Amino acid sequence: TFNVAISTGGHAQPDTLYGLMYEDINHVCYAQLASSSRAHIFISQSGDGGLYAELIQNRAFQQVTPGTSAALNSWAALNAASRISVVRSNVPVSAALPNALSLAVNAGTTDSVGFTNTGFWGFPVTANTRYQGSFYYRFPNPPSNQVSGNFNVDLRSTGGTVFTSTSVPFTSSAGWKKVTFTFTPSATQASANNLFAVSVTGATVSGLTVEFTLVSLFPPTFNNRPNGMRIDISQALADLKPTFFRFPGGNNLEGQTPARRWIWNNTIGDLLDRPGRQGDWSYVNTDGLGLFDYLQWIEDMGMEPIMGVWAGYTLNTQSVPENQLGPYVQEVLDQIHFAISDSSTNAQGRRRAALGHPAPFNVRYVEIGNEDWISAGGLASYNNYRWRVFASAISTTFPQLRLISTSGTSGNVPSVSGPRPIYWDLHIYENPNWFRNSAYNFDILPRNDLRFFQGEYAVTNANNGTRLSYPTVEGAITEAAYMTGFDRNSDIVFAAAYAPLLNHISSTQWTPNLISYSPNTLFKSTSYYVQQMFGVYKGDFYLTSTTNTASAPVQWSVTRNTSAGQVYLKVINTSTSAHTVVFTLPSSITTINAAGTGRILTGAAATMNTPSSPNAVVPRSFTFTAGRTITYSAVAWSASVLVVGAR
Ligand code: AHR
Structure with a gap:
């Protein structure tokens, strides 16, 4: 105890x-x-x-080498009636964007021709969601008799089933023209294994070449910002x-x-x-x-x-x-x-x-x-x-x-x-033992004018050195033990951030990350829930309390939210057995609510939230009886916060 x-x-x-x-x-x-x-x-x-909500990958052929297959990353021709390549346009759409996608249509074709984009490993298709798109096009060698027609744009399955589409008119202009469009699917597709396509009736453009660039498609964005998140x-x-x-x-x-x-x-x-x-x-x-x-x-x-x-x-x-x-x-x-x-x-x-x-x-x-x-x-x-x-x-x-x-x-x-x-950014990527044993790293620093930013940190490896694919319970709970040191030493630690933040589950090379997603899903890691506990229950004042020792199985920190009249008791148990902590509130706190609420994150040490099991470990709420003395039994591998109404 x-x-x-x-x-x-x-x-x-x-x-x-x-x-x-x-x-x-x-x-x-x-x-x-x-x-x-x-x-x-x-x-x-x-x-x-x-984070950036653009759905088209390689939308403007930036920084690629024209003529290479690498330059065509994520683009493909719709069928053999046309060929696509990335070219350095003779008339660039802008000085910054010299390259374009060239669609060369076979003479005599009547098939629908065009190209697709794979997006960033797929496209979300969401009912009643307005997608806004645009692109630039030009005809580098326009025919003497101007032709006109429609480009069809759509989201479709990889098998060719069109979910939503619209068309935009074109004329065979030698100069760049911008088209904009919107479409709104009526049904959500469970799979994101979809394509974006631009197509045109072959007969209209038979034997011609069309250049395209800055092909863009956005879903609604955070706060409705154009070009947003x-x-x-x-x-x-x-x-x-x-x-x-x-x-x-x-x-x-x-x-x-x-x-x-x-x-x-x-x-x-x-x-x-x-x-x-x-x-x-x-x-x-x-x-x-x-x-x-x-x-x-x-x-x-x-x-x-x-x-x-x-x-x-x-x-x-x-x-x-x-x-x-x-x-x-x-x-x-x-x-x-x-x-x-x-x-x-x-x-x-x-x-x-x-x-x-x-x-x-x-x-x-x-x-x-x-x-x-x-x-x-x-x-x-x-x-x-x-x-x-x-x-x-x-x-x-x-x-x-x-x-x-x-x-x-x-x-x-x-x-x-x-x-x-005066202000120092420190980074650390380590194993659970390091984080458990380092909870007092900031306590031992001299108090002077220096201020610290733990600018990057994460448990990246198991104690045996194995790289983690997603944050584990053990990693998250030992990070939490370390984070009690941020609360305790927030007189000299002014900021802290887990890193890295985000990963796409289809293209992940740095692991682990805090939040994982695909085009149409998102899930939160064990470390995410620990970060959330410390962020939501930060309080505005750290209350000094009895300290433990470095590498002890249980760490805690006590903070106060003055305006809400609440005290937050965070208890972190990094061991394989339960431990009891008995908190005694100071006599200066005269009013203490009898009913407290808490949140706990706990699970087996090696458990992770993964694409196939995204909610393997999530926090849950509980209630407890509070008083001047609060006795809490912290189960093995747990991070808890006890919220006490106290003034
Ligand atoms: O977070 C990933 C990388 O780790 C950062 O780019 C770098 O600052 C650190 O080495």
Whole structure:
């Protein structure tokens, strides 16, 4: 039995404490990066085909090599009466989008011709849901006698059954024309194994070639934003009650070379003006989910951004020399101006206003780089000059911002030239034993002016080293034990985020992830429910209580929601047997409701929620009798929160 005396003292819970870390990581099989300390096996699906609601994969043939079969990724001709290829258009639709899909129709054909897209491993077909689409087309060699007709667009099964369709008129224009369309299926299809198709009666275009690009199809989006986010994923994230969103990476901020870094300026405005980039996980990012889209959605979600900026280092271990950093520093200053500067006095602020957001976004935290000190001894260029150059320039122009430095060593601050780093981002991917034994890592840090952001963490391996495919009960519960350390030390830990967030079940290479989905399903992991427990029951004040010891089987934290008049007792049991905890509320609390409600997540240690068993472990509610003394028996492998009405 553990006896826990709760004091009236403590400290405020930061309003940023529990949030999200996000980047687009996807499609790669194995990325062994040059620096041995930064080797990764990654793949998961998060932005394109995930959070970003666009349904067409490879919609604008960005960053592909025309004429290759790889360039045709996800596209196929409808039948042998026509051929498709990706070409570099003689008349590009825009400078940013030079490529197009060329449909060459055999002379004399009367068959229906066209092409299909596989989407991101399928398309959802949902009854009474209005899908909005568009594409550009042109006839590179129009016939002397103008022809006209209709393009048919539809969602169909792979066997050819059309579920919903419409048609849009065309004429044989040599210049690019944009068509828009909508359709609304009347019935939901259980399977997402469907295609999007564009077809045309062969006789109309026999012997002609038609080019297409920026073929787009969106379902309804979160908050009805054009070019917006998937509703079910957004809602699942909102249900975590996250306070912040760190973006755009992670490694995906950095680039494999300076030319391949995330360039904010290429991610805003009309989709025609976004070239996309070769992301850091060996696939092309459309950048349809760009800086403005991120900031708008973060605001819609009631979060605040922790905005990453590029810091002169790339994953091929290249550091830009100090005397060449000037343009990159200016790029970062412009990025911040775009996010927060006055639209009446600043050019970047005006660009933001022109996109529909005159008011500055609420950016208080900017993170300079990613994992710059993660290797033993650190990346010398960050310590020697990169931090200084970027931090000095940003803090001179934006003295109100809190600048986060990137590190792997908690409390062990390496010497660094330039402004003293106060805010530190720490990352850890480990096994359950590590998390159980590390619950007091922050308790032992000195109390000074340093503040910590556990910017990425997760149990990724079983104790025997086996990589987890999905979070297990054991992983989630030991993460919860570690998270009691965030509550307890929230005087110096200002933020924490599990990573990575999202994966598409048909294209997952980084495992485990917090939320998994397909085109038409979504399920939540064991770790998701732990994150939700800490997010929903964060409270605004941590109440000091008797502490346990590192690696003890039971950990707890006590917080208060002052306005709701509630005390939250979180009890985490990482052992194979039940343990009793007896809490005693302080005498300063004079009114205590007799009936308490609780939530518990528990299950067999190795259990995971998987596509075939998505609800193997879900939390359940219970009631209990409360009083000044509350006795709780925590079953094996459990994370519980007891909610007590107490003032
Ligand atoms: O979360 C996946 C990766 O892990 C991030 O991109 C990187 O910051 C870390 O190494």
